[in-house]
Amino acid sequence: MITLPPGLVFFERGWLSSNNVLLSDASQSVLIDTGYHTHALQTLALVKSVLGDQPLTRIINTHLHSDHCGGNALLREVFPSIDIHIPPGHAALVDVWDESGLTYEATGQSCPRFEKTGILNIGAVFEVGELAWHVHAAAGHDPHSVILFNESHRILISADALWENGFGVVFPEIEGINAFDEVESTLRMIEALEPKLVLPGHGAAFRDVSGALSRANSRLTQFRSSPNKHAHYAAKVLLKFKLLELQKHKLTQFLNWAQSTPYLQLLHVKYAHDQSLESWCLDLCRSLEIAGACALVADEIINM
Numbered sequence: 001m002i003t004l005p006p007g008l009v010f011f012e013r014g015w016l017s018s019n020n021v022l023l024s025d026a027s028q029s030v031l032i033d034t035g036y037h038t039h040a041l042q043t044l045a046l047v048k049s050v051l052g053d054q055p056l057t058r059i060i061n062t063h064l065h066s067d068h069c070g071g072n073a074l075l076r077e078v079f080p081s082i083d084i085h086i087p088p089g090h091a092a093l094v095d096v097w098d099e100s101g102l103t104y105e106a107t108g109q110s111c112p113r114f115e116k117t118g119i120l121n122i123g124a125v126f127e128v129g130e131l132a133w134h135v136h137a138a139a140g141h142d143p144h145s146v147i148l149f150n151e152s153h154r155i156l157i158s159a160d161a162l163w164e165n166g167f168g169v170v171f172p173e174i175e176g177i178n179a180f181d182e183v184e185s186t187l188r189m190i191e192a193l194e195p196k197l198v199l200p201g202h203g204a205a206f207r208d209v210s211g212a213l214s215r216a217n218s219r220l221t222q223f224r225s226s227p228n229k230h231a232h233y234a235a236k237v238l239l240k241f242k243l244l245e246l247q248k249h250k251l252t253q254f255l256n257w258a259q260s261t262p263y264l265q266l267l268h269v270k271y272a273h274d275q276s277l278e279s280w281c282l283d284l285c286r287s288l289e290i291a292g293a294c295a296l297v298a299d300e301i302i303n304m
């Protein structure tokens with residue numbers, strides 16, 4: 001059982017929605033990340049279960065992947081005067097709602113449009129109750145992601161830069177942009193912060209930070225020596241994420257979605273062009289089935 005300081009609540013979600021952290025004191029309440037849009041009502045219910053009648057005053061997004069900011073629009077509807085603060089690198093894309101730049105097109109995911117009201121500057125510090133949070137840049141998984149660190153309790157809100165077992169897909173690599181070096185710098189920066197407790201973007205909170213860092217570093221070494229492994233991991237994550245959203249789908253339609261998804265097309269061209277896109281996607285579904293992540297039954301694919 002992990003004890004958290006007063007005014008901090010951690011919501012561990014399933015993998016379709018990112019985890020959320022709720023910070024509150026008598027005058028304000030801040031939600032870090034808001035989950036995927038199909039779970040927005042669940043996010044709202046979780047927030048209300050803690051705040052009661054107190055309004056949510058601010059949303060902070062660590063980065064703008066659809067599973068981290070999908071609840072922004074609904075929360076703005078419910079709390080019209082809410083502030084939405086995002087990392088600086090995403091600001092221009094959000095202002096014009098560039099679905100390509102924000103990667104919603106490329107991943108075949110969706111995210112309801114929202115407006116930002118402020119920027120979360122790198123190096124800034126904000127306070128909620130007795131907790132001060134430092135904003136650190138954490139490129140790698142996403143070039144513009146930030147993570148948040150509280151020095152007094154040595155708590156790190158790590159988004160997808162560090163999980164208990166690994167880290168999020170290194171998305172720029174899919175586009176042929178080298179980002180493994182950034183992953184390494186971010187892991188080093190986390191190590192230097194010496195967190196005692198990590199609240200990750202997905203999965204359980206954990207205290208064995210050195211164990212998590214060594215697992216993350218060895219995963220990075222693996223990906224560097226065989227980018228093919230990262231490519232297959234990324235492709236399977238994209239398929240599984242969609243399946244988490246759909247739960248159950250006609251296999252032919254699912255394969256049609258996969259074949260029209262730009263990131264899967266890019267990965268196929270670079271790493272699996274010796275077979276057709278369709279048969280590669282089907283092979284990936286089969287390997288997800290072997291891993292227990294889905295079942296192919298009759299003409300359907302079912303999330304497991």
Ligand SMILES: [Zn+2]
Nearest residue numbers: 065141160168
């Ligand atoms: Zn992410």
